[in-house]
Amino acid sequence: MTEPLERQAIISGAAQSDIGRRLYRSGLDLTVEASLRAIEDAGLTVDDIDGISTYPGMGGPFGGCSGAELHDTLRFSLNWRDGAAETSGQLGAVHKAVLAVAAGLARHVLVFRTVVEGSRGAVRAGGGGGGGMGGMPPAFQYLIPYGVTSAANWIACYAQRHMHEYGTTREQLGAIAINARTNAASNPKAIYTDPMSMEDYLGIRTISDPFGLYDCDVPCDGSTVVIVSHRDYAPDAPNGAVHVNAMGTALRHRPSWDQFDDLTTMAMRDSASSMWERTELTAADVDTAQLYDGFSWLAMVWIEALGFCGKGEGGPFVEGGARIAPDGELPLNTWGGQLSGGRLHGFGFLYEGVMQLRGTADVQVSDCEVAAIGAGGGPESGCLLLTKGIR
Amino acid sequence: MTDGPPPRFISPHAEGEFYWTAGADGSLRLQRCGACGRYIHPPGPVCPYCHSRDLNPGPVSGKGTVATFTINRKEWIPGFEPPYVFALVELDEDPTIRIGTNIVGCAVEDVAIGMRVEVEFEENGEWFVPLFHPLDES
Numbered sequence: 001m002t003e004p005l006e007r008q009a010i011i012s013g014a015a016q017s018d019i020g021r022r023l024y025r026s027g028l029d030l031t032v033e034a035s036l037r038a039i040e041d042a043g044l045t046v047d048d049i050d051g052i053s054t055y056p057g058m059g060g061p062f063g064g065c066s067g068a069e070l071h072d073t074l075r076f077s078l079n080w081r082d083g084a085a086e087t088s089g090q091l092g093a094v095h096k097a098v099l100a101v102a103a104g105l106a107r108h109v110l111v112f113r114t115v116v117e118g119s120r121g122a123v124r125a126g127g128g129g130g131g132g133m134g135g136m137p138p139a140f141q142y143l144i145p146y147g148v149t150s151a152a153n154w155i156a157c158y159a160q161r162h163m164h165e166y167g168t169t170r171e172q173l174g175a176i177a178i179n180a181r182t183n184a185a186s187n188p189k190a191i192y193t194d195p196m197s198m199e200d201y202l203g204i205r206t207i208s209d210p211f212g213l214y215d216c217d218v219p220c221d222g223s224t225v226v227i228v229s230h231r232d233y234a235p236d237a238p239n240g241a242v243h244v245n246a247m248g249t250a251l252r253h254r255p256s257w258d259q260f261d262d263l264t265t266m267a268m269r270d271s272a273s274s275m276w277e278r279t280e281l282t283a284a285d286v287d288t289a290q291l292y293d294g295f296s297w298l299a300m301v302w303i304e305a306l307g308f309c310g311k312g313e314g315g316p317f318v319e320g321g322a323r324i325a326p327d328g329e330l331p332l333n334t335w336g337g338q339l340s341g342g343r344l345h346g347f348g349f350l351y352e353g354v355m356q357l358r359g360t361a362d363v364q365v366s367d368c369e370v371a372a373i374g375a376g377g378g379p380e381s382g383c384l385l386l387t388k389g390i391r
Numbered sequence: 392m393t394d395g396p397p398p399r400f401i402s403p404h405a406e407g408e409f410y411w412t413a414g415a416d417g418s419l420r421l422q423r424c425g426a427c428g429r430y431i432h433p434p435g436p437v438c439p440y441c442h443s444r445d446l447n448p449g450p451v452s453g454k455g456t457v458a459t460f461t462i463n464r465k466e467w468i469p470g471f472e473p474p475y476v477f478a479l480v481e482l483d484e485d486p487t488i489r490i491g492t493n494i495v496g497c498a499v500e501d502v503a504i505g506m507r508v509e510v511e512f513e514e515n516g517e518w519f520v521p522l523f524h525p526l527d528e529s
């Protein structure tokens with residue numbers, strides 16, 4: 001295999017702002033806080049940053065901050081900039097930064113995702129409740145009239161079909177939620193940290209069958225920043241370099257919440273397989289997986305998509321929680337995931353992956369050298385394989 | 392659901408208006424390609440299979456099968472009172488097309504994957520909203 005272009009890139013810095021249920025601070029404020037920390041973490045100054053990449057960019061869902069606001073506030077001088085929602089999921093912002101660095105368009109790209117969903121009490125994706133849906137993409141105009149404005153409803157339909165075909169159970173979904181809650185207890189920034197039993201999980205109110213409240217992630221405020229640099233900078237990165245081994249970006253079927261060809265998986269099926277096509281590492285080499293759990297079932301399907309188990313075997317794989325515990329064969333969402341850590345919209349997984357490979361995570365996986373990061377649900381999906389050192 | 396139909400926020404895109412008015416004569420219509428005969432959903436300006444622009448609403452039987460569903464139990468929209476079923480229905484004419492809908496005419500707990508269903512229409516202002524109820528084929 002010729003060396004994939006993404007191996008030119010490293011993550012030289014990473015940081016988060018304060019994270020909370022409701023911080024009542026602006027997205028820009030949080031983004032500046034995380035940015036300055038990340039720049040320092042990378043051993044750089046504001047003047048070294050010559051690129052910005054963000055998801056979803058100006059006007060995107062769940063509030064936040066645009067690249068231009070940050071650019072203007074910190075007075076960056078940029079060689080390259082990007083911010084958009086039509087990409088390989090939330091991690092698309094990282095994918096593009098990596099490509100910009102590999103292409104020589106920029107040397108140090110500041111990549112961020114900021115959410116201020118908690119403070120805003122933001123209306124969920126789809127914008128139900130207010131006025132009409134003028135401007136709504138056509139695909140959503142066949143969902144919203146039926147009272148389903150939330151991704152909870154759309155994803156619940158897939159989870160239901162997965163249960164029907166494979167016998168997946170609520171208790172198996174619960175293993176993901178409980179694992180997340182247990183790990184969150186050690187994360188000082190996590191939103192939900194009280195212990196949760198299976199009884200608690202099963203007893204909470206149902207939102208949209210089969211999802212109860214604890215299958216749904218928790219909105220929050222916070223900003224996550226990583227600095228993507230050229231690997232030439234690795235020896236100078238004061239906190240070490242995390243290497244990009246492979247990226248997964250594919251979407252090989254309809255970009256749709258309701259018309260995807262297989263009702264038991266989602267776009268991660270394609271992004272995951274495209275990632276493995278770009279590396280000689282395999283699922284067996286992965287020491288920790290940080291996988292999107294905007295809804296519990298998504299993490300289960302990411303596990304299947306990345307090949308940690310066979311298709312449809314995600315339920316038995318996570319059952320009981322031992323395999324996905326920090327000392328299990330596939331430590332999962334060691335920071336608490338979005339279910340308990342907070343909906344940082346994909347970037348919480350990325351941050352945790354970097355911390356694990358540096359060896360500085362709150363719940364540290366022993367001898368962690370390879371981390372798989374997957375973000376997104378529905379047609380939004382992208383992944384990264386990160387390594388300690390070049391592999 | 393409450394008195395009168397729930398708010399549905401229908402404001403169709405250019406190619407989709409027929410979908411919400413077709414039910415005036417009791418018949419569900421999907422966009423159909425005059426060149427290759429395939430059904431297209433959601434409707435668009437060009438056939439995704441053969442790129443023909445000879446596209447017209449074509450009546451379908453309105454019969455299908457529940458591919459999957461969820462019982463929504465949370466109020467997201469004032470006036471759209473839970474619980475209600477949102478389902479994806481595969482139509483007999485082309486099971487690769489899924490119609491998003493509410494299942495009516497039975498208890499929410501009675502809805503199941505594989506259930507046979509048939510269209511009916513809810514008159515909602517100027518629109519005829521396709522809904523589905525259980526189909527008794529015995």
